[in-house]
Amino acid sequence: MGRLDGKVAIVTGAARGMGEAIVRLFAAEGAAVVIADVLDDEADAVAESIRTRVVSVHLDVADEASWRAVLAETVDTFGTPDVLVNNAGILEMSPIVDTSLDAFHRVIEVDLVGPFLGIKVVGGAMAEAGRGSIVNTSSAAGIIGFSQVGA
Secondary structure: OOOOOEEEEEEEOOOOOHHHHHHHHHHHHOOOOOOOOOOOHHHHHHHHHHHHHHHHEEEOOOOHHHHHHHHHHHHHHOOOEEEEEEEOOOOEEHHHHHOOOOHHHHHHHHHHHHHHHHHHHHHHHHHHOOOOOEEOOOOHHHHHOOOOOOO
């Protein structure tokens, strides 16, 4: 028996890196997992390699309608989510004096607005169900200044 048997999880930024590792661990522990990412082909490949109770869905974390669509697909496929892992994040590598306002806005949209919307949309469904856990991952860049990552 796995530690997550019978649980349903949504993991953002799950097509590669840490998100992919989380998906693989959750699936190995018995969870049904939604691989949510903008990298559709890579997310599909992860799902195909696991093959058991996983599905990949397109998610733009900065778009509330996209979150609502992922929640609906999750509920239709596996049921109400028990776990949300807000893992999606981007990094703009440039000196702040060379960083465009558009690039700065995109970092804010993905790294801050994304988790906010996930908590709002998925957290609402969890609250209605009376259960759920939300994990927000972050980078050390959020608490320590680094050269070339002013955004």
